[in-house]
Amino acid sequence: MKKDCVFVYSDDFLQYKFHDEHPFNQLRVKLTYDLLRAMNALDDEQIVAPRIAMDEELALIHDHSYIEAVKAAGRGELSEQIALNYGLGTEDTPIFPNMHEASALLVGSTLTAVDFVLSGKATHALSLGGGLHHGFRGKASGFCIYNDSAVAIKYIQEKYGLRVLYVDTDAHHGDGVQWAFYDDPNVCTFSIHETGRYLFPGTGNVNERGHGAGYGYSFNIPVDAFTEDESWIDAYTQALREIADFFRPDVILTQNGADAHYYDPLTHLSVTMKTYRVIPKLAHQIAHEYCDGRWIAVGGGGYDIWRVVPRAWALIWLEMTEQSNVSDNLPKSWLDKWQALSPVPLPQQWDDPESLYPPIPRKAEITEKNAQTVEKALYPIRSQRQKANQST
Amino acid sequence: MIVEQIMKTPVITLQPTNTIAEAIQLVRQLRIRHIPIVDAENHVVGIVTDRDIRDVSPSIFRIHEHLEDLQKPVSMIMKTDVIVGHPLDFVEEVAALFYEHKISCLPIVKDRKLVGIVTETDLLYTLIQLTGAHQPGSHIEIKVPNESGMLSKAAAIIAKRHINIASVLLYPDQDENYKILVFRVQTMNPIGIINDLRNAGYTVLWPNLPGVSS
Structure with a gap:
């Protein structure tokens, strides 16, 4: 096991909780932590406590007035109408006590991961409490209050002066991070997600390529609903390889929403654990090929917190620490501990069975359409490379 | 929704006496496709589109020939039967107008003076806003x-x-x-x-x- 990786964790992540019926449930981080501990894949010395992000750090991305509004909301002192203007008190982001502190901890967690990697104390770091990619400058959106990933990228720029490649494999478009750096050529954002035709937030089209100096540094691959492993992995692999080669980042930050799985209740993609093995594996390779290993991974969406997220997120850590050759059964102690609390039967194995879902009609067409989408998304890179080849 | 809410101002214009070369430069630099031609009182007297300009531009095989042609005034190539709109027109009507007349831009005129312009791009953008996308x-x-x-x-x-x-x-x-x-x-x-x-x-x-x- 590699020792130079850190896992940022605290039970306090569970304080980020809207209410009992809300799909966003940080118990999934604890479930992941517990799974890794149960299989002895996570040592005490690899676990790091998160710090709370300071207001100045939040203000790297967020408006002061918004931060104050979140604080007031958490104290129960914000009027309903004003709260709604900040996207607070909606169905997606209801107000809960001390919501500022809980949200600032998630940002601090990702900043802790950043500092470990960029100060050279760790090669890779995992902050599963983070990945709240929908948060906007002055507005909560899509279960996200503060955008830890956007804050972290700005923090990396200001403190370390490095060029960041942001890779977002959540089933929803990483809109908050994209818009935060839309005109910045020193941050490259790549999001692969289910098409916004039906799915929230609706953006993330191929033609969203950036603006002004940042034009050409924003990549989007919206895959069709019902996309399966093979097509998804193909799109992800081609795109990430070519984008990394084009941008040559100093560090990569990956957002690992685990909601593209067939079981996820909020989305319509049909990928399985196969995809969640490939995502961190390729990110890991890219980090070593281009960034001297510097890789920070965060969590994100993931709404089947029992059957999907613990396995998918554990695989990120296992990949980071070169222990990803797990297969067969999940640890019995973990299954025994959590099955009683789970409303669904827990999967017994790391990998999904071949017959997880009935065959998808029109698979060939979906695959063909996704391949076309990849071609469109990468067109600027490919045509540039072609020109360069011709002139040499 | 009315035209006033979506029209672009100020409008990039030329006068009839400006040269074709100047029109070419405007179209290329500002990446626009339509130039209303106005007189000294800001009345619309014609319109030049990128297609009109392409018609008079030299072929890429003859790029340095007959350059004197480009020094001719735009009044020689502008279309003079210009369809114009009013700030109070409905946006839906403009869409129908574009479709019916196969045009892609509408100079907006008030008190006979040019006050704005609506293009196909503006209409499409508005449609996106209307769908909330x-x-x-x-x-x-x-x-x-x-x-x-x-x-x-x-x-x-x-x-x-x-x-x-x-x-x-x-x-x-x-x-x-x-x-x-x-x-x-x-x-x-x-x-x-x-x-x-x-x-x-x-x-x-x-x-x-x-x-x-x-």
Whole structure:
């Protein structure tokens, strides 16, 4: 096991909780932590406590007035109408006590991961409490209050002066991070997600390529609903390889929403654990090929917190620490501990069975359409490379 | 929505005496496709489009020949039968006008003076705004019988969940006994609404890929 990786964790992540019926449930981080501990894949010395992000750090991305509004909301002192203007008190982001502190901890967690990697104390770091990619400058959106990933990228720029490649494999478009750096050529954002035709937030089209100096540094691959492993992995692999080669980042930050799985209740993609093995594996390779290993991974969406997220997120850590050759059964102690609390039967194995879902009609067409989408998304890179080849 | 709300100002214009070369430069530099030609009183006397300019530009094989032609005034190539609009025109009418006359830009005139311009691009942008697609939200389609009151019934079900509706579109189904209601709702979790609608007997298309049940 590699020792130079850190896992940022605290039970306090569970304080980020809207209410009992809300799909966003940080118990999934604890479930992941517990799974890794149960299989002895996570040592005490690899676990790091998160710090709370300071207001100045939040203000790297967020408006002061918004931060104050979140604080007031958490104290129960914000009027309903004003709260709604900040996207607070909606169905997606209801107000809960001390919501500022809980949200600032998630940002601090990702900043802790950043500092470990960029100060050279760790090669890779995992902050599963983070990945709240929908948060906007002055507005909560899509279960996200503060955008830890956007804050972290700005923090990396200001403190370390490095060029960041942001890779977002959540089933929803990483809109908050994209818009935060839309005109910045020193941050490259790549999001692969289910098409916004039906799915929230609706953006993330191929033609969203950036603006002004940042034009050409924003990549989007919206895959069709019902996309399966093979097509998804193909799109992800081609795109990430070519984008990394084009941008040559100093560090990569990956957002690992685990909601593209067939079981996820909020989305319509049909990928399985196969995809969640490939995502961190390729990110890991890219980090070593281009960034001297510097890789920070965060969590994100993931709404089947029992059957999907613990396995998918554990695989990120296992990949980071070169222990990803797990297969067969999940640890019995973990299954025994959590099955009683789970409303669904827990999967017994790391990998999904071949017959997880009935065959998808029109698979060939979906695959063909996704391949076309990849071609469109990468067109600027490919045509540039072609020109360069011709002139040499 | 009226034209005044979507028209672009100020308008890039030329006078009839400006040269074709100047028009070419404007089109290239500002990446525009239409230049209204105005007189000293700012009255529209003609219009030059990128197509007019292409017609008089030298072929790429003859790029340095007959350059003197480009020193001729734009009045020699401008179209003079210009269709113009008014700031109070309805945006839908402009769309119909574009379609009917196969044009892609409309100079907007008030008191006979040019005050703005609306292009196909502006119309498309406005359409996107109208569908609410620029705000984060989920998209739900509901197939309902073509009867009165269906929209309000469906909307009432959504309202019960306190979820804001960003936009509504309504279009006929292939079967004329039905209509499709399209709601853009401001939530990442529309499952509750979808279940409510289905429990109330509605057909919810989400997502709606032919041959695939949702």
